Amino acid sequence: MSSLLLTNWDLQRSVNAPLHKTKDYATNQLVVRRGQSFSVSCTFNRDLKPEETLTFISDIGSSPSEAKNTRAVMPVSSTESKTPWSATSASSSGTTRIFSINSSVTAIIGRYQLSLRVTSGGLTSTKNLGEFCLLFNPWAQDDEVFMEDEPERGEYVLNEMGVIFVGSYNSFSQRLWNYGQFQEKILDITLSLLDKSTDAKKDPAADLSKRNGAVYVGRVLSAMVNSNNDRGVVLGNWSGNYSNGVNPSQWNGSVAILRSWQLRGPVSYGQCWVYAGVLCTVLRCLGIPSRVITNFESAHDTNKNLLIDHYFDEGGNQLESSDSVWNFHVWNEGWLKRKDLGTSYGGWQVLDATPQEPSAGIFRLGPCSLAAVKEGDVNLEYDAYFVFAEVNGDIVNWMKSEDGSYARIYSDQKAVGKLISTKAVGSQNRVDVTDNYKYAEDSNEEREIFEKARRKLANMTTSSISMNPASGPARVSAPESEDPEPPAPIPDFTGHWTVPEDLQVGDGIRFILYLKNGTAESKQVKANMTVTSIIYTREIVKEITKKAESVHLQPNEEVHIPLVVYYNDYKDAITTDHMVQAVALCMDEKGDRLLTRIVATLNNIPLDIKISEKPVVNRPLIVDIVISNPLAEDIEHGHLVMEGNGFVKPSFSRTLPTIKANETSVNRFEVTPSKTGQLFLLVNFSSDKIFDAKAHEEIYVAAE
Missing domain, CATH: 2.60.40.10 (Immunoglobulins)
Structure with missing residues (x-):
């Protein structure tokens, strides 16, 4: 009888992808989640004999080995195995068999090569079946990123469209952000970010072995989304001069940014919400539940004492200081267990790609446990003291007299960390999550935790803290607050x-x-x-x-x-x-x-999107963009950009004619929806007098 030969095979993407919640990835490659079985179809030239054996092998990296957990050898069994990686024969029809491959729930994430070893008549042959990509699995109870609530998984893993809150706490607004984690090339680019990290370049094998941990992967990505140490994705610019790049306010999403980085290197320019939007994209892309957080009145403490020093002259003019309070700052939270810290510190973790302070020598932040921040455990990894100051530092104001002396005006214990906000699950509403970060202002608990954090910081070894190159000024020659007591006098x-x-x-x-x-x-x-x-x-x-x-x-x-x-x-x-x-x-x-x-x-000028016909997939659709000019002068050199997953590929731009004073301009476009369901169309308008006016429309596209 002839030797047993594998004649055809299929990784069954159409079957596996819906079960693994990966069908939206714009790739022909099989994408699956760890700790969950997937099926493979194999056709042979004849039936198997009892003495013939089949063994599946999965490899990751350039030098895979079982000892380093970069190779898994899975003899095919007729019954389910309890080994981390296993293969079972699920069904057969003629000479075609369906096999079930189960990956370890702690497996390294990334691209694997799958092969089948056939042993027949004393001879062994191996056939490469192709590549599959393995992700974290928030649906698997034993995965460290497991999230129990299904609507939350839908929001924080599968939703491609988000809301970022900006402005000031007394006058804030929202902007839509297209995360686009399933769009073409984004998965490839995200994995490339891991490959090009500082740790990967230093020791590729050690780096790869750590990619089974969401703490490690999240930390690497928070470094790679900024370009400061490693030619990562986004170059920051807070100068107001963006002539050599893109004004950060113009961006509507992460996809164009990530694709540009892949082609040309660091993208000019970004600010905190851009960093947060891109980091959310790559975290969700790999299966780590993530959301974007806005902290209004967000402090930056550069001298590690939880006190934010502000200086003014007698005329009320603000003087330079390395400490600062931003009107808002945007970062990310990722959902994961913290085996390194203990069960009480799991759940939401702060990750921040904005280059403010170095963490272990690299500009990154986190993952930092929210539980650690709220309880004042500022000594815990990673960067808990910095996040604590961002949301609960005390402001100390100083006045500089004409003779050069400084007088402490007063301290404000309640000004920092207001309306900490994120998008609601299933809607564009705002959810206040301030209580996750700190106890209520004016409460005994809040002051007790603040003093606890100060004591813990005093017991920590003081390290050199570098200035944020993005936020500018060096420290002025002025006193620094060391103790919140005694308080400065309160005027009557x-x-x-x-x-x-x-x-x-x-x-x-x-x-x-x-x-x-x-x-x-x-x-x-x-x-x-x-x-x-x-x-x-x-x-x-x-x-x-x-x-x-x-x-x-x-x-x-x-x-x-x-x-x-x-x-x-x-x-x-x-x-x-x-x-x-x-x-x-x-x-x-x-x-x-x-x-x-x-x-x-100030709110931007009115911008409106109007659609007068029923949107149908693969059918041209007329879209009118209506721009109202409320100014008593003309708006010239207008430029409009339109984008949206399933509508415009990639983005579409057009230069517009002058809009006369106090007049309205109607601009007509034709788009062709390529997907069905609830889609978003995003528009950005800029001119000589108007900066980045934005509008969006949620549109349901019907099937043909």
């Missing part, structure tokens, strides 16, 4: 700003400073007010106006001081962040001082 008058909500570019901005005498005696208070344009990191771009005013306050009287800034005042100062800041340094006749500030975030 109060003050705060108000500004209207829903302001739009072109509107006048009416700031009002409220001052109130809290005593039974009259009081004279002088307010030095300064209005500046800023970027979202609160770095000042340009002064817009100044005003000094003295008011006489009767006992318990409250007065208000209006300060109006018109479009002509700010139009040449405002940046793509559309933020204007008002600061007031107030002092009474006793020398007691109060500092208060507020940020007005």
